[in-house]
Amino acid sequence: MISFDEAVMLVREIAKPVGEERLPIAAAHRRILAHPVLARVNSPPSDVSAMDGYAVRDDDLSSLPARLRIAGKSFAGAGFSGSLPPDCAVRIFTGAPVPPGADRVVIQEVVRIEDDYAVIDVHPGPSTHIRSRGSDFEKGTRLLEPGTCLGYRQLVAAAGADLKELTAFRRPLIVILGTGDELVEPGTAAETPGSIPESVSFGVAALVEDWGGTTVERIRLPDDLNSMKRVAREVLQRADLVVVTGGASVGEKDFAKAMFEEESLELLFTKVAIKPGKPVWLGKARETPIMGLPGNPTSALVTARLLLAPLVAGLAGSDPSRGLHWRSATLRGSLAACGNRETFVRARDVVIGAEPLSNQDSSAQRMLVEASLLIRRRAGEPELNEGDTVEVIDF
Secondary structure, three states, rough: EOHHHHHHHHHHHHHHOOEEEEEEHHOOOOOOOOEEOOOOOOOOOOOOOOOOOOOOOOOHHHHEEEEEEEEEEEEEEEEEOOOOOOOOOEOOOOOOOOOOOOEEEEEEEEEEEOOOEEEEOOOOOOOOOOEEOOOOOOOEEEEOOOEEEEEEEEHHHHOOOOEEEEEOOOOOEEEEEEOOOOEEEOOOHHHHOOOOOOOHHHHHHHHHHHHEEEEEEEEEEOOHHHHHHHHHHHHHOOOOOOEEEEEOOOOOOOOHHHHHHHHHEEEEEEOOOEEOOOOOEEEEEOEEEEEEOOOOHHHHHHHHHHHHHHHHHHHEEEEEOHHHEEEEEEEEEOOOOOOOOEEEEEEEEEOOOEEEEEOOOOOOOOOHHHHOOEEEEOOOOOOOOOEEEEEEEEO
């Protein structure tokens, strides 16, 4: 049995990107960038107006009021043709090219129109209301770095750089295997005596999606070793990661590891000194990572959040440590002294701190609705009281 920190290090070692692919920018949301984004154009492409108003020469404002003939209009995408003549103004709109010769844009609110003339009674002030060519970024500027998660803000920058496609890390394909004769599909347990709804795989699949993976299949397996071996052999041919729920203890029908033994299973760890979730394990078969989660719902989701999330993040091209950002919070309640295993207490995030939940049973499901934080308790840590500082992570 190894420590939690040792388990995290072993996860990091195998959490390497599974590959790259080119994809349309419209399909790149939440993907991890594999190559830098370099601007193909200047932004803006020319000097443009920052306001609706009139483009003028500074020299023509030396004597006020200034009466300037309106020589034409400049729109975004359809600029004024030619240079701005002396003693003239060009009606201009936000984002439109500033005609050569103009020094500033006078906002329309301080301009009077008399027939075909723009009349400016007072000096408009120091601001020119012109965005210079390339003032946002110039062609060749490195806008986004590899490893960037492409959110809505990053996609705007990439599209503005005139890229229609991006190279991102491929989302890892993940198969989830649920083990246990007692498990049935939700919606059928009430009519099947002795059964319980299989619930864990749905939460694991959602977590996988949140951290950059794609669940391609969820399979419920009976506790029959030969059947399980056949499925293990098949899924290793199409998965970048296999997640097994249940069957990780030492019971007569716990075959989670045995089902992979004929596929050259290499175990990296078999137990972790944590509570809940001690039976969590990690291995590789035919170079494909396999993570085994406990069968109890709370244990499964706690270990998935702590160890599966960074593994999926790394396989998707992100830094695995992105999944383990601990922060300080004020304890709202009390906690007994911690035993000899590091413990992750389920808690709710309240405005004034972290409030431990009353039910800490590893099989609980209702509690998961309220648990938004995990409080980290180090092995042997003394009793904690209201107002003490604790380490927490989003759950």
